[in-house]
Amino acid sequence: MMTAMSISAVADEALAFAGPARLPTRWGEFRMYAVSEPHTGKEHAMLVVGDDLDSDEPVLLRVHSECLTGDAFHSRRCDCGDQLERAMAVLAEAGRGVILYLRQEGRGIGLLEKVKAYILQESGLDTLDANLALGHQGDAREYAVCQPMLAYLGVKSVRVLTNNPGKLDALAPWVSVVGRVPFWGEEVTDNAAYLATKQARMGHLPG
Numbered sequence: 001m002m003t004a005m006s007i008s009a010v011a012d013e014a015l016a017f018a019g020p021a022r023l024p025t026r027w028g029e030f031r032m033y034a035v036s037e038p039h040t041g042k043e044h045a046m047l048v049v050g051d052d053l054d055s056d057e058p059v060l061l062r063v064h065s066e067c068l069t070g071d072a073f074h075s076r077r078c079d080c081g082d083q084l085e086r087a088m089a090v091l092a093e094a095g096r097g098v099i100l101y102l103r104q105e106g107r108g109i110g111l112l113e114k115v116k117a118y119i120l121q122e123s124g125l126d127t128l129d130a131n132l133a134l135g136h137q138g139d140a141r142e143y144a145v146c147q148p149m150l151a152y153l154g155v156k157s158v159r160v161l162t163n164n165p166g167k168l169d170a171l172a173p174w175v176s177v178v179g180r181v182p183f184w185g186e187e188v189t190d191n192a193a194y195l196a197t198k199q200a201r202m203g204h205l206p207g
């Protein structure tokens with residue numbers, strides 16, 4: 001949950017937006033925007049399909065946190081890459097929707113620390129305890145930047161593709177969250193324990 005201070009910190013900040021540019025994909029054509037956050041140096045992305053995002057009809061929304069290992073390398077330690085592909089397929093099929101791709105790798109701890117966490121997991125810790133053992137929060141992500149990103153697109157109400165109720169709570173102050181679309185990636189041997197831990201210890205809803 002964001003504090004009022006962190007919400008206003010982002011709202012007051014001059015984000016830089018570039019776009020839209022065409023992004024043709026195997027699922028269909030998206031419009032892509034880049035969003036630069038000066039105070040962190042992070043560059044987020046927005047993928048958009050369809051029009052009239054500012055109408056009263058809720059927009060399908062996926063808020064996806066960066067996972068280089070899953071999204072780019074197709075690692076099966078998690079379900080992130082599969083979720084990203086499914087989100088692109090669902091939105092392209094629906095003909096209207098938004099993906100906010102947030103550069104908060106490793107639930108916000110960064111790639112270096114995530115790899116350290118993976119090594120700890122190889123000696124028996126689960127995904128939550130590995131973060132804690134390294135002195136991090138279990139989930140260090142924050143979603144305040146979603147507010148100006150959605151406002152830039154004119155999005156007023158959303159149906160969110162997620163199994164993480166925390167994301168709905170995080171978005172609720174800024175946009176009308178009218179529903180949730182249950183959303184998960186493929187479960188395989190290599191990610192089964194990870195998915196089980198998310199449900200048992202991190203508040204995730206079952207698929």
Ligand SMILES: Nc1nc2c(ncn2[C@@H]2O[C@H](COP(=O)(O)OP(=O)(O)OP(=O)(O)O)[C@@H](O)[C@H]2O)c(=O)[nH]1
Nearest residue numbers: 065066067078104105106107114117127162163164
């Ligand atoms: N620290 C850490 N981060 C991980 C690990 N596995 C995946 N991640 C990161 O977790 C984030 C994705 O979070 P998830 O818990 O899979 O899913 P979610 O976004 O909370 O929920 P959904 O919307 O239902 O997908 C990405 O930033 C990944 O890089 C891990 O073992 N350790």
Ligand SMILES: [Zn+2]
Nearest residue numbers: 067070078080
């Ligand atoms: Zn992942």
